Amino acid sequence: MPALRRDQALLPRPTRLSLRSGHFTLDTGTAVRTTPGAEAAADLLRDLLTPATGLPLPPSPSGDITLAVDPQLRGLGQEGYGLTVADRSVLLRAAHPTGLLRGVQTLRQLLPEQALFPTGGARRERWELPCTEITDVPHRPWRGLMIDVARHFHDAATLRRHIDLLALHKLNVLHLHLTDDQGWRMPVAAYPRLTTVGAHRAGTAHGTGSEDDHDGRPHGGAYTRADLTGLVAHAARLGVTVVPEIEMPGHVRAALAAYPHLGNHPDRALDVWTRWGVCDSVLGVHDGVLDFVHAVLDEVMDVFPAPYIHLGGDECPATEWEQSPAARARAAAEGLSGPAGLHGWLLAWAGAHLREHGRHPVAWAETGTALPPGFTAMSWREPAHAAEALRRGHDVVLTHHRTTYLDYAQDDRPGGPPAQPGPVVDLRTVHRGDPDPVTSAPGAGRVLGTQAQLWTEYAPTAADLDRLAYPRLCALADRAWTGPTPWPDFSRRLAAHTRRLNALGVRHHPLTAPPPRAAQTRTAPSA
Structure with a gap:
């Protein structure tokens, strides 16, 4: 040829x-x-x-x-x-x-x-x-990559390099997952312990076992305000928008380790979580928490000029609220059917604060019906949820875990590097993607685009980020900008494009790999 x-x-x-x-x-x-x-x-x-x-x-x-x-x-x-x-x-x-x-x-x-x-x-x-x-001309206006810097911290220089690579591939959004149970990475002036305490954990999980099942090696890191404003400025020169994510009401164990009074058990001392998965600790719903959310979001908006601010919103157990007299009283006072409704209530309250300042709230959508009106939905569990969210008037960013989660293994060869348990998501799967959802409902939302997700439970180093992202991110970039393209055409272009990746020092996964065996059906990793 x-x-x-x-x-x-x-x-x-x-x-x-x-x-x-x-x-x-x-x-x-x-x-x-x-x-x-x-x-x-x-x-x-x-x-x-x-x-x-x-x-x-x-x-x-x-x-x-x-x-x-x-x-x-x-x-x-x-x-x-x-x-x-x-x-x-x-x-x-x-x-x-x-x-x-x-x-x-x-x-x-x-x-x-x-x-x-x-x-x-x-x-x-x-x-x-x-x-x-x-x-x-691009097929979709939102074409991005999410990097989780909470599970494993990656410094500003690493993120700058990934912004450069996004721009080369005409991707225009870097979504930064800045907070989670395992670490809080953004400084907030009114709450300094978020980074002095919440950015550091005693160790990193070996698996999903007990609290003590970790490597015993402290892990931590946080950005300075100058780091983040510098990233924003660097990205803007390249036409890339940095969208910050602050998780709430769940995935907040690191924040509660720093400020226990923000939780439902203010007298309970917590550490920054050393495990993966879903933690039961969630924000309380008293007025002090609302003040905290205001202060954090105000600082986020001051640092990040992006029109979209991500509020997390996924995997929020209601157990603590159900057991809390204060939370049950808040649910009753707000006219909710029960404590579980506090999830949507708190998101709606935070989203309204963003909209008052001209920003658009975004959240992970675990179903097509869970988010308050006015939110942009990132539907990650099932493609049908995206269609339902559109029908209900939400704009949607397609993030289905079986086609966009790059922490899944790229092949099933024996002895491969550690990866999230679940289906193989190989290059061809990412290239194929999911069909765009279609709805004719009056007042339906828009499909804004798509993005890849790099959760970092199994990506502690910059080399791991390279290996997980490339070349699969090339496939997502091609689909997001151009729309569907024939596999033979894409694979020929990619083979030539790898010379560019090599010139830039990208430590990518090899193009040649055995075909995956039948994928197993497992729960997607925690967002």
């Missing part, structure tokens, strides 16, 4: 691509012309290419490469772009500056993979782009 041209190996695949003969040569005399609004994209182009290629790409009103923002362009939306590479010029156009950022990533992929080396590993005087014409 003949080798693919670089424009035939783009990932994700462009909406429309026309091959042309010839090539455009970049050299030390190549300059960049911009129109108003295109300056940030030109700066990004230089920042990405100059360190690797040695080409200065200076600004010039007569530059051979033109980056132009034209709001009159039709059909491109906020992220679409048009790219024409001729033998003497390059024209990248978009209706919005974000579209130019997507086109810059396409230009990177059109160059030889040596141009992706982060720091001058392949400097040369001439680089060639194949002549081509591309029109490219």
